[in-house]
Each structure stands twice: as C-alpha cells, then as structure tokens.
Amino acid sequence: MTALNGIVPCLTIDGAKKAIEFYKKAFGAEEVSRKEAEDGKRLMHAHIRINGSDVMMWDLFPEFGMSADKPHGVTVHLAVDDADTWWERAVAAGAIVTMPLENAFWGSRYGQFRDPFGHSWSIGGPLKA
Structure with missing residues (x-):
C-alpha cells in the first residue's frame, strides 16, 4: 500500500x-x-x-452515528492543468454547476459544482486567454 x-x-x-x-x-x-x-x-x-x-x-x-444530512461547509478543490477540460467532463457526468467556470480576479480559471451525492467541488487552473 x-x-x-x-x-x-x-x-x-x-x-x-x-x-x-x-x-x-x-x-x-x-x-x-x-x-x-x-x-x-x-x-x-x-x-x-x-x-x-x-x-x-x-x-x-x-448505526455508527453517521447522518444522512447533505454535507455543508467543505469544498474539495482540484488544481488541474486545463480547467475547461476537467470542467466539461464533470458537467457531462452530471455535476451541478453552482459557480460558473471563469477567469477569476486572483489569476486562476475557477468554478464550483456539486456532485450528485451532495459534495461541493471546485476546479482551478491557469487562466484561459
């Protein structure tokens, strides 16, 4: 392992x-x-x-005290080489956009979505010209 x-x-x-x-x-x-x-x-x-x-x-x-409530307050971030490619694949698979992918003010191409299981994810990569 x-x-x-x-x-x-x-x-x-x-x-x-x-x-x-x-x-x-x-x-x-x-x-x-x-x-x-x-x-x-x-x-x-x-x-x-x-x-x-x-x-x-x-x-x-x-039975171990885990709740069925949807997750809150945490976003799992993916730092990638091509945000658009990763974004398009995730959306095509069923991700629900919560913040569109765009060139952000801090110098990254960035967006957020939820997966079908309620978890929040973000994708960020180099700016797109």
Missing part, C-alpha cells in the same frame, strides 16, 4: 459504489481499493486517486 501524507479528504456517501463510478467519469478517477461491509451492500472503505491525489470514502452507516 502507498503511504499517504498531507490532508486526505474522507467522504461519507450514501451510495459509495455509484459515487466511485461518477468520479471515474467526472474526474478520470482511478480506483485503488475497496472493502465491502459485512452486509454486502455497502462499502466500509474505498480509496480512489484523482489527478494524483488520494480520496477516501465509505457508505453511510447510521
């Missing part, structure tokens, strides 16, 4: 198997590993890699 460092997002998702497929389509994610729960329906743990960065996830387990 590869050693992890830095900050690694860990997402609680009601439907982690479907989320992995979405992230593959939307971000070109690579599935590193998964561990099924004893019930055979949910994932106890999954590890994907997006643009060289690790993301962990698991299904909702109310």
Whole structure:
C-alpha cells in the first residue's frame, strides 16, 4: 500500500459504489481499493486517486452515528492543468454547476459544482486567454 501524507479528504456517501463510478467519469478517477461491509451492500472503505491525489470514502452507516444530512461547509478543490477540460467532463457526468467556470480576479480559471451525492467541488487552473 502507498503511504499517504498531507490532508486526505474522507467522504461519507450514501451510495459509495455509484459515487466511485461518477468520479471515474467526472474526474478520470482511478480506483485503488475497496472493502465491502459485512452486509454486502455497502462499502466500509474505498480509496480512489484523482489527478494524483488520494480520496477516501465509505457508505453511510447510521448505526455508527453517521447522518444522512447533505454535507455543508467543505469544498474539495482540484488544481488541474486545463480547467475547461476537467470542467466539461464533470458537467457531462452530471455535476451541478453552482459557480460558473471563469477567469477569476486572483489569476486562476475557477468554478464550483456539486456532485450528485451532495459534495461541493471546485476546479482551478491557469487562466484561459
């Protein structure tokens, strides 16, 4: 197993198997590993890699105190080489735009969207001429 460092997002998702497929389509994610729960329906743990960065996830387990409320207050940011390409792929896969992709005042091409599972994501890259 590869050693992890830095900050690694860990997402609680009601439907982690479907989320992995979405992230593959939307971000070109690579599935590193998964561990099924004893019930055979949910994932106890999954590890994907997006643009060289690790993301962990698991299904909702109310029996462990996890809430079904949609996530709030956190945006997972993807720093990429071509924001338009990444953006178009995510939107085509079903991302819901919350802030259109545009050249931002701080010198980045930037936009935000929500995935079908309620998580907020942003994409940023070099300015487009």
